[in-house]
Amino acid sequence: MLYEAKNIVKRFGNVSALDGASINVKAGEVVGLVGDNGAGKSTLVKVLSGVVQPDEGQVILGGEERYWGSPEDALEAGIETLYQDAALAADLTISANFFFGREHLRPGLLGRLGVLSERRMNAETRESFAQLGTQVPDPRRLISTLSGGQRQTIAIARSVAWAKRVLLLDEPTNHLGAYQKTQVLDVIRKARDQGLGIILISHALPEVLEVTDRIFVLRLGKLVSEGPTQSYTPDSLVRAITGLTV
Amino acid sequence: MPGVQSRQFVEGQAKERREQGTFSRLAELLANQQVLLLGFLVVMIAAFSMANPRFLSLASFGNVLQDWAPAVLLAAGQTFVIITAGVDLSVGSVMGLSAISAAMIGRSLNEGGQPPSIAIGGALLGAVVVGLVCGLVNGVLVAYVKLAPFIATLATMAIAAGTTLVITNGVQVGGAPREVSRIGSSAFASVITIPVLVTIVAVGIAGLVLKFTRFGRWTYGIGSNRFSASAVGISVERHLVKVYMISGFFAALAGLFVYFRLGAGSPTTGLTMELTAIAAVIVGGTSLFGGRGTMTGSALGAFLVTAVISGLILAGVQPNWQQIVVGMLIVLSVITQQVTTRRKL
Numbered sequence: 001m002l003y004e005a006k007n008i009v010k011r012f013g014n015v016s017a018l019d020g021a022s023i024n025v026k027a028g029e030v031v032g033l034v035g036d037n038g039a040g041k042s043t044l045v046k047v048l049s050g051v052v053q054p055d056e057g058q059v060i061l062g063g064e065e066r067y068w069g070s071p072e073d074a075l076e077a078g079i080e081t082l083y084q085d086a087a088l089a090a091d092l093t094i095s096a097n098f099f100f101g102r103e104h105l106r107p108g109l110l111g112r113l114g115v116l117s118e119r120r121m122n123a124e125t126r127e128s129f130a131q132l133g134t135q136v137p138d139p140r141r142l143i144s145t146l147s148g149g150q151r152q153t154i155a156i157a158r159s160v161a162w163a164k165r166v167l168l169l170d171e172p173t174n175h176l177g178a179y180q181k182t183q184v185l186d187v188i189r190k191a192r193d194q195g196l197g198i199i200l201i202s203h204a205l206p207e208v209l210e211v212t213d214r215i216f217v218l219r220l221g222k223l224v225s226e227g228p229t230q231s232y233t234p235d236s237l238v239r240a241i242t243g244l245t246v
Numbered sequence: 247m248p249g250v251q252s253r254q255f256v257e258g259q260a261k262e263r264r265e266q267g268t269f270s271r272l273a274e275l276l277a278n279q280q281v282l283l284l285g286f287l288v289v290m291i292a293a294f295s296m297a298n299p300r301f302l303s304l305a306s307f308g309n310v311l312q313d314w315a316p317a318v319l320l321a322a323g324q325t326f327v328i329i330t331a332g333v334d335l336s337v338g339s340v341m342g343l344s345a346i347s348a349a350m351i352g353r354s355l356n357e358g359g360q361p362p363s364i365a366i367g368g369a370l371l372g373a374v375v376v377g378l379v380c381g382l383v384n385g386v387l388v389a390y391v392k393l394a395p396f397i398a399t400l401a402t403m404a405i406a407a408g409t410t411l412v413i414t415n416g417v418q419v420g421g422a423p424r425e426v427s428r429i430g431s432s433a434f435a436s437v438i439t440i441p442v443l444v445t446i447v448a449v450g451i452a453g454l455v456l457k458f459t460r461f462g463r464w465t466y467g468i469g470s471n472r473f474s475a476s477a478v479g480i481s482v483e484r485h486l487v488k489v490y491m492i493s494g495f496f497a498a499l500a501g502l503f504v505y506f507r508l509g510a511g512s513p514t515t516g517l518t519m520e521l522t523a524i525a526a527v528i529v530g531g532t533s534l535f536g537g538r539g540t541m542t543g544s545a546l547g548a549f550l551v552t553a554v555i556s557g558l559i560l561a562g563v564q565p566n567w568q569q570i571v572v573g574m575l576i577v578l579s580v581i582t583q584q585v586t587t588r589r590k591l
Binding site: 071072075076081083087088089090091092096097100101102103105113114115116 | 455458459460461463464466467469470471473474475476477478479480536537538
């Protein structure tokens, strides 16, 4: 296993958001994490990305137990997260967003003074997008001038480009049109082929059934079902999520 | 001749595109608040010169520069803060406290028989430390205690203003080495004094940092989307503390400017200057919601606000109208901002 969370418990006051939840992903694999609203999907992702510290349970990366004190710890270990409602800074350019927090500086004295190398960042942004086959406008354009779909595509491309080992995607196709959804799924497949371990959280069950290799189902903070994607039908997946036998 | 036709068509399209380019560039230029600002400045200077020809003299330009310098210093620090979607209401009071601290340290070193260089050095250091400490307090309250910037800096404003009155009893602090006012008044080209020169250099450096460095990039990014900044691993809290310390540092420079100009410390230094500084930044096109703004805009904005005030005085308008005009300028520029951003979306 590349990345694992085992028996995670997380309480917020009297509410237990996670009550013994587990998930794991191999390198070069897409794993789906599904469940109803309030099942604990987002909390589990936050545990995996270091935003939330679990009360109990283990987080294991490459066979080694790890503790994330902050999102930076997880980022440094090569775990990249795309949060729900893409976190781009609308007033910055595409390339500034792409390199946000990891800016290239000029060589020499200017770099030591913190001066940015815009040209290098623009060029590398263009290159990364081309590699992923994403159509993007000029990297010098402001995010605020782009459509919602374009923004999401850029956000996903950014997390794929920076992910070293694991990519966590929280509802990446939310608010997207049909064509953009297929683009996003293509990017996910490409990232998988590059050897990343990908955890996909989504409400859109047809997508989950289409792109994932295995599925984990959460209900009320507990893992209630897991298995290869082929073992689920749309109906059986809905039954697992709701717990109702129709 | 299909070939010719299509070539004509392509050329026609290209021409259309060129024309569209020129047009949209023109529209962009008009939507650019700095260009609007420059136009407004030109019109205003022309109007004031007609009302009173003395407005267009070197002497009155020198006077405007003397008022502009403390305003632009405060505005420079304020620009960083407002770009992070914050506000620093304490700058006027911190400016006053810094000026008074400089004056008291300068006096006690001077009267203690120290050479002027030591007395002036002590005054400079004292003021800067006061400014940085006030900025640190603001930054910690905003970033770590999570107070709204408005409340945190309102508290510091009250504390700094109160401290100034307590330590001076409301009386001017004299006893500075004579060199202080000599430095403050010796001028190149009869208008550029040493403190004005220092102001231009300091604001220039601040502008370069904002535009070209990673520090500036993070400042814009945090103001634009704070969550995004922390998600990519930037320590937003630490950065905010630095930003408020920059504002405090520039408030100290503004206090020092007045100290050198008067050759003494006045307890009323910086009174209502936070209003002027915020007006300059907003007039200069920086968004109160964060993420947008430029140092050039703030420098122009500060010039506009101070030139309006001295122009009105020269035109024979009662000085009491100043605050009203500054208030109207703020309203006008916020409306301009809203109209231009709406057009862009």
